[in-house]
Amino acid sequence: MQVTFYGVRGSIPTPGEDFVRYGGNTACTYIKLDDGTHIVLDSGTGIRLLGKRLLSDASPIHILLSHNHWDHIQGFPFFAPIYQKDRPIYVTPGETDELRPEAFLEQMSGSFFPVPREAIQAKLSLHQPSQNSWSISTAKITRLKMNHPGGGSCYCIEDSGVKIAYVTDNELYPPYAKNTDFLDFVTFVKHADLLIHDAQYVIEDMPAKSGWGHSVAEEAIKLALAANVKTLALYSHDPERNDAMVDELVEHANEIIAIGGGTTSCVGARESQTFTF
Numbered sequence: 001m002q003v004t005f006y007g008v009r010g011s012i013p014t015p016g017e018d019f020v021r022y023g024g025n026t027a028c029t030y031i032k033l034d035d036g037t038h039i040v041l042d043s044g045t046g047i048r049l050l051g052k053r054l055l056s057d058a059s060p061i062h063i064l065l066s067h068n069h070w071d072h073i074q075g076f077p078f079f080a081p082i083y084q085k086d087r088p089i090y091v092t093p094g095e096t097d098e099l100r101p102e103a104f105l106e107q108m109s110g111s112f113f114p115v116p117r118e119a120i121q122a123k124l125s126l127h128q129p130s131q132n133s134w135s136i137s138t139a140k141i142t143r144l145k146m147n148h149p150g151g152g153s154c155y156c157i158e159d160s161g162v163k164i165a166y167v168t169d170n171e172l173y174p175p176y177a178k179n180t181d182f183l184d185f186v187t188f189v190k191h192a193d194l195l196i197h198d199a200q201y202v203i204e205d206m207p208a209k210s211g212w213g214h215s216v217a218e219e220a221i222k223l224a225l226a227a228n229v230k231t232l233a234l235y236s237h238d239p240e241r242n243d244a245m246v247d248e249l250v251e252h253a254n255e256i257i258a259i260g261g262g263t264t265s266c267v268g269a270r271e272s273q274t275f276t277f
Contacts (some may be wrong), residue, residue: 001031001032001162001164002031002274002275002276003029003030003274004029004032004272004273004275005023005029005271005273005274006271007022007023007025007027007029007042007045007047007075008023008025008146008236008268008271009022009023009044009226009237009239010071010198010200010214010235010238010239011028011238013026013071015216018243019242019243020119021037021270022237022243022246022269022271023269023270023272025045025048025075025177026043026046026075027042027046027072027168027235028042028047028074029042029166031157031164033136033137033139034159035138036055036057036062037136037138037139038060038061038062039139039157040061040063041063041066041155041166042064043063043065043074043075043076044071044075045071045074045075045078045103046075046271047078048078048079048193049080050258051078051080052080053105054081054217055080055084060087061087061088061089061091062092062127062136063090063091064143064166065092065093065094066152066153066155066166066168066169066230067096067150067151067153067246068093068103068150068152069099069149069150069169072169073103076104076105076108077107077108077113078113080206082121083119083167084121086121086123087122087123087124088122088123088124088125089122089124090125090127091104091126092123092127093126094151094152094153095143095151096151096152097144098150105117118235124156131277132144136157138159139157140158141156141157142155142156142158143156145179146167146168146169146179146180147170147176147179147204148169148170148214149176151179152164156176156188156189159175162193162277163173163193163194164193165188165192165195165196167185167188167198168197168198168235168236170214171198171213171214172185172219173209173215174211174213175210175211185223185227186223186227186243187227189223189224189227190227190228191228191229191230191277192227193229194229194275194277195220195223195224195231195232195236196269197215197220197232197233197234198214198215198236199215199216199237200237201217201218202218203218205238214236215256217234217252220232220234221253221257224266225257229264230264230265231265231266231275232253232267233266233267233268234246234250234253234269235269237269245259247268249274250266254266
């Protein structure tokens, strides 16, 4: 299994020389299973470049959306495979509080985008599973409701003994009623080889941003240690957090892990970064 980041930024794209190393595209993570199956987590602006990579391969694409906020769907109209005739594409929407499973398509209208949804030539299918566990090829997919204004889903992908957990735009300790408790998240991501978790904020951002739907980095570290995760990738970098600041955050995270005697390694999610398992 291979995992590659195509977009790691939260809220809004961040161009500029101070955001080059980690990247400025919004959320998009690509998983390629050992049998070649394509799984895409979220369709932020990073999905545009991924689409170019996937044009030469006619096999099906499975897109799992966490939720419908702009930074997680805004790249979909720029995803080149949707304009390939008869290309099989399956989209699983997040479990949002207001059920809008076609929100990623509704943005393709005159008010928001010049190319209408009718221009899509792929065989696009909306997948709305009745259970919280299903299969994509050889992989087992499980989902859990995240804590975020408007709701949504996080996912685990397990295949050939490898477990990837994708938990972005998630507030581990929200001031509002929780969809999921911390201990339930521990169970969900337990023993993950790679935990991709929201770490948009730092302690200094609180309490001003409490309730905005994102976690403080130290909370993500706590989750990774409690769940005995091998590698934690801090994700959904704040648009104000430049490369040097992310470097400092990762260094601080690894210091906390070392002091606690943990074995988890921590990295900052970076565009084009690939993990091979």
